[in-house]
Amino acid sequence: MHRYGIWPFRLFRNLGIPGPTPLPFLGNLWEYRNGIITFDRKCFDKYGKVWGIYNGRQPLLAVLDPTIIKTVLVKECYTVFTNRQKLFTKGILKSILSRAMDEQWRRIRTLLSPVFTSGKLKEMFPIIKHYGETLMKNVQKKVEMGEPVDVKGIFGPYSMDVITSTSFGVNTDSMNNPNDPFFKTFRNLIQAKPFTPRIVLTSVFPFLIPLFQALGVDGISQQGLDFFARTFAKIKEARLKEGLGVKRILNVKPDSSGPLAAISEKRCLPEQLLCGHLRFSFSAEENVELRMRKLYFAFSPNNLLPLILGKTPPTYDAVMQLEYLGMVLSETLRMYPVLPRLTRDCKRSVQVNGVTIPKGTLVTIPVYILHLNPEYWPEPKEFRPERFSKENRENRDPYIYLPFGAGPRNCIGMRFALVTIKVAITLLLQRFSFRVCKETQIPLRMGPLLLLTPEKPIMVKLVPRNGPQESQE
Numbered sequence: 001m002h003r004y005g006i007w008p009f010r011l012f013r014n015l016g017i018p019g020p021t022p023l024p025f026l027g028n029l030w031e032y033r034n035g036i037i038t039f040d041r042k043c044f045d046k047y048g049k050v051w052g053i054y055n056g057r058q059p060l061l062a063v064l065d066p067t068i069i070k071t072v073l074v075k076e077c078y079t080v081f082t083n084r085q086k087l088f089t090k091g092i093l094k095s096i097l098s099r100a101m102d103e104q105w106r107r108i109r110t111l112l113s114p115v116f117t118s119g120k121l122k123e124m125f126p127i128i129k130h131y132g133e134t135l136m137k138n139v140q141k142k143v144e145m146g147e148p149v150d151v152k153g154i155f156g157p158y159s160m161d162v163i164t165s166t167s168f169g170v171n172t173d174s175m176n177n178p179n180d181p182f183f184k185t186f187r188n189l190i191q192a193k194p195f196t197p198r199i200v201l202t203s204v205f206p207f208l209i210p211l212f213q214a215l216g217v218d219g220i221s222q223q224g225l226d227f228f229a230r231t232f233a234k235i236k237e238a239r240l241k242e243g244l245g246v247k248r249i250l251n252v253k254p255d256s257s258g259p260l261a262a263i264s265e266k267r268c269l270p271e272q273l274l275c276g277h278l279r280f281s282f283s284a285e286e287n288v289e290l291r292m293r294k295l296y297f298a299f300s301p302n303n304l305l306p307l308i309l310g311k312t313p314p315t316y317d318a319v320m321q322l323e324y325l326g327m328v329l330s331e332t333l334r335m336y337p338v339l340p341r342l343t344r345d346c347k348r349s350v351q352v353n354g355v356t357i358p359k360g361t362l363v364t365i366p367v368y369i370l371h372l373n374p375e376y377w378p379e380p381k382e383f384r385p386e387r388f389s390k391e392n393r394e395n396r397d398p399y400i401y402l403p404f405g406a407g408p409r410n411c412i413g414m415r416f417a418l419v420t421i422k423v424a425i426t427l428l429l430q431r432f433s434f435r436v437c438k439e440t441q442i443p444l445r446m447g448p449l450l451l452l453t454p455e456k457p458i459m460v461k462l463v464p465r466n467g468p469q470e471s472q473e
Contacts, residue, residue, distance in 0.1 A: 011059050012052030015356050019043070019052035027054025036340045040366040044373075050355055060343075060362045064370050066399040067353045072344050072363050073399070074407035076352075081344040084409070085362055105409075112412060121419055124166045125316040131161045131175070132314070132423040136431065138175050143462050148437045151458040155424065162420050319422045327385035329421065333403035335383065340368040342405055367402050376400040428462075435461040 009022045020043065022028050031039045031053075040062070043051050049064040063069060072081045083101045100108050114120070135158045142149050157174035164170045164182060172182045319325075342365040349359045357363060372380040376397070377387070386392065404411035411417075439459035 008057045008059065009054060011358065011361075012061075015052075015358075017050060017052040017061065017355070018047045020046075022054045025056070027056050027058070029055060037366075037368045040340065040369045044366065044369050055362075058362060059358075059360070060364050061355075061357055062364050062366055063355070064366060064373065065353060065355075066397045068355060069365055069399040069402075069406075071352045072365070073342070073402075073405065073409070076350070077344075077407045077409060080347050080350055081363065082347065082409075083345045085343045086345060109408070109412070116412060116415055118415075121415060122316050124416070125419070125423075127165050128162050128420055128423050129314055131158055131165070132427045134158075134161070134175055135424055136427050139428065139432065139462060143432065143464060148439055148459045148461050151460060153457075158424060159420060166416075314423055314426045316419075319419070319426055322422065322426070323390075324385065325422060325425065326418075327388040329418065330388035330401075330403075331383060331385045334371045334377070334387070334401060335381075337367045337371060337403045341366050342402060344409075365402065370400060370402065373400070431465055432462040433465055435463055437461040 009027070012019050020028055020031060023030060028039075031042075043053070043062065044064065050068075051062050053060050053062065063072070082105070084099070086101070135154065139149065139154060142154075154175075157178060160174045161172055164172045164174075170182060172180045174180055174182075178184075344363045346357050346359055346361045346363055350357050371377065374380050377400075399406065404414040437459060
């Protein structure tokens, strides 16, 4: 038994790859008790840009070398590093884009990609703007009552309303109805914890995976998935009865042509449509809400309004041309990426930039550590939007900045998330300034969840611009 618990741990030692000493059976899982980013920072400080660790018996090679990162995410994506970490799934979960593998992933990605063109985003923009204005009204009510604002409490429902309206065609009105079952079920589905008994057991004893599959235990609420399956089936049935067809199920205009129309001509199973919507919703909701929570810290130290907004009305073209707002967003994503790591599965043994990567090894890129590496980012903990000016972007290696990943398996909802964020920020900053209050946690500290989330709720004070309260600040 002891031999079983230590046998895999010779791998990195034999390859000459440094790393922390693993414990029998657990590997380095115990090191995560203080959070992933704390562990990654400790390893980077001690071992440099490449180190090996073990999640139970599973070897993980952590890399911060841009050359290796480019090979993993782009150059060898289709041949060696196609898949993300394999998770045991069943039913419709197998068709979710982030969990799909090889040809199934390519097929689903090809199906969904045309939904996120500039033209499609322009079609969505009036919906996004509508919910941005609803957000403004709700914030105004809190300001008039003199209450501090829980950033998650206002941005979470906003992002949910935008996403469910554009992807499902459902008006959940989460901002005015936080107990809506759609909203509550969705939020319960995306709460990601670093440790559960299932994760620990399958990391230590991989042979238990088929047993969990047979028992229907995959770590995600089946009740929640069934709820969305029923909801989507009702939407589809109603629209087909109205004679709107698959195009309207996908929220595509009936007279659309080109790639959007082509989607309706492809054979697409209902569960694939559902999973496409769910995956987009998961990634977009994570991106929108978490990034807007952290944008408070970007805007509060400085009066950036004249540089960001001017008097620009929130039209699609005008918002997309707000160059400095884009720089502020990019710097925020550098300092606070949603995912602390990106992970790819190595399908066959290869050597990349002098490093041997055996088949079956997971290659993980500690994004949070990469974004704070002083070798690439001078004074990395200082907020400097100028890092992302056009000139600076052109002179920088693109593989040291990965808030949405890179290559063929980057975040499919990236552009949608950015538009949704820009609309909300534009409307808010044209009317309010952000201020700290006694409930504000300074400095911002991250919790131990798999998603990079604040340790405590971000509480802020919003003050009307050009009002008497602002003049007193």
